[in-house]
Amino acid sequence: xxxxxxxxxxxxxxxxxxxxxxxxxxxxxxxxxxxxxxxxxxxxxxxxxxxxxxxxxxxxxxxxxxxxxxxxxxxxxxxxxxxxxxxxxxx
Numbered sequence: 001x002x003x004x005x006x007x008x009x010x011x012x013x014x015x016x017x018x019x020x021x022x023x024x025x026x027x028x029x030x031x032x033x034x035x036x037x038x039x040x041x042x043x044x045x046x047x048x049x050x051x052x053x054x055x056x057x058x059x060x061x062x063x064x065x066x067x068x069x070x071x072x073x074x075x076x077x078x079x080x081x082x083x084x085x086x087x088x089x090x091x
Contacts (some may be wrong), residue, residue: 024032047055
């Protein structure tokens with residue numbers, strides 16, 4: 001009984017190696033891609049609306065704070081360069 005299974009598996013392996021497996025059509029593969037994508041999207045833990053709003057506000061606040069910080073540093077460095085330029089002797 002065990003010998004028959006081994007011979008059967010060997011025959012199946014030889015048949016699969018010698019015969020070309022038929023590739024699914026392009027339409028079948030595209031359909032499978034979209035079905036798989038839909039399945040993956042269902043696994044995503046989507047954020048709630050209040051969470052999205054809160055995260056957006058935090059992002060905007062950090063951008064505003066950094067903008068002000070860059071403005072202050074730029075004005076300070078500009079004033080320092082102007083002051084250093086005024087120290088240069090005329091002549």
